Amino acid sequence: MTFLIVDGEDIRKGEVTDRYFIWTERILKEKGVNPLVVAEVTTSTWGIFTGLNDVLKLMEGLPVDVYAMPEGTLFFPHEPVLTIVGRYLDFARFETALLGFICHASGVATAAFKAKLAAGDRKVLSFGTRRQHPALAAMIERAAYIGCVDGVSNYAAEKYLGIKSVGTMPHALIISFGNQIEAWKAFNEVVDKKVPRTMLVDTYCDEKSEAIMAIENVERVDGIRLDTPSSRRGDLRKIIEEIRWELDIRGRKDVKIVLSGGIDVETILKLRDVVDVFGVGTYIAAAKPADFALDIVEREGNFVAKRGKRGGMKQVYRDWEKMEDEIRLFRDKAPEGKEPLLVKFMESGRILKEISMEDARRLALRQMEIIRELGRVDEFLM
Secondary structure, eight states, X not given: OOSSOOOHHHHHTTOSSOHHHHHHHHHHHHHTOOOEEEEEEEOSSOXXXXXXXXXXXXXXXXXXXXXXXXXXXXXOTTOOSEEEEEEGGGTGGGHHHHHHHHHHHHHHHHHHHHHHHHHTTSEEEEOOGGGSOGGGHHHHHHHHXXXXXXXXXXXXXXXXXXXXXXXXXXXXHHHXXXXXXXXXXXXXXXXXTTSOOEEEOOSSSOHHHHHHHHHHHOSOOOEEEEOOOGGGOSSHHHHHHHHHHHHHHTTOTTOEEEEESSOOHHHHHHHTTTOSEEEEOHHHHTOOOOOOEEEEEEETTEEOOOTTSXXXXXXXXXXXXXXXXXEEETTSOOOTTOEEOOEEEXXXXXXXXXXXXXXXXXXXXXXXXXXXXXXXXXXXXO
C-alpha cells in the first residue's frame, strides 16, 4: 500500500463498516432472523442529491431493489432520497459506505449550488481539492460540477471525469522568477493560447499597483486575480473598486477580476457586483456532509419506524412550477399534476439505469433557474 487508502474491493466486500453491523450480522444469523425490509435514507435539511453513482456500484450484485432520486435533484427535509427493498442481512453491513458516499458528495454539491446561486451571472470555480484527501479529488470535482460550478481546477478531473480543468497561476511561479512581470510574460509565452491569461496580482506589491503593472507590461491580459487571505484584506471592496477604476480608465474594461482565498456565500453576495469570477475552495471542497440516516420503515410488509421517523415506503411527488413536494405512501394513488421523484435504479442487484453526470448537472441548473424565477433565492441561502 503506497498511501493509506482503503482499497475499492474492501469497500465492495463490506469491510468499511461500523463494528456494530458485524455484531448485528452475527446475532441475526445465529438466531435465524432476516426480515424483508424497506429502508429509506432521509435528512432534516435541503440539498442537492449526489453520490448515487457510487452507491449503485456498491450494491450491484446484491439481491436488493434500489429506488432513488436522480442525481442533481434538490431534496427537501425529511424526504426519502433513496430506498432499499430486500432482506436486511443482504445489505446491512453496507450502510456505512452507502451513507459515506452520498453524505459527502451531496454536501459538496449543495455548497457548490449555494455558491453559484449566490453568484448569479458571475462565474464560480471549484478551487478546493487541496483541502481534502487527494484520493477524493475526482468525487469532489464531480459533485461540485453537478452542483453547478462553472469550472474545476483539479487536473485529475480530465482523466476521471472528462472535464477540462481550469486555473490561473500560483504565487510560487512568480517567486520562482523573482519578478512579477517576467513571470506573467513567461505564462503568456508558454501556456496554450486558448487558456485565459489571468495574472495573479498580489505577490509583492499592493493589488492595484500589480494590476496596473500587468496591463502595461504584458501583451495579453484577460483577467487579474486577487488571492489575498482574509487576514490581510482590509476593505476588500474598496480595493477591488480601485482596481476596476484603474483598469477602466486605461481602456481595459475587458479585463475580468477574479477573486479567491477564503470565499464563501457571504463574500459572494457582498462582492458579486464588482467581481467577475469567484474561485471557491474550502467552502465547497470541505463542505459539511449532508447528515443522511438510513432507517427501516417496513418489516415483512408492516409499517415500522423508530421515534422521529415515519413508517411506510414512500414516494415524493413534485410540482415543478412551484418547486414544492408532497410525500405519500408508495402504494397510494399519485396526486394529479405532480411528478414522482423516486425512480427504480436497481432490481435484484441489476443496475437498470446508467448515471449521467451531465444530466445531473442539467437538472441542478434547471432547479436553480426555477428558484430564481420564483424569487426564492434568499430561502436557499439562509
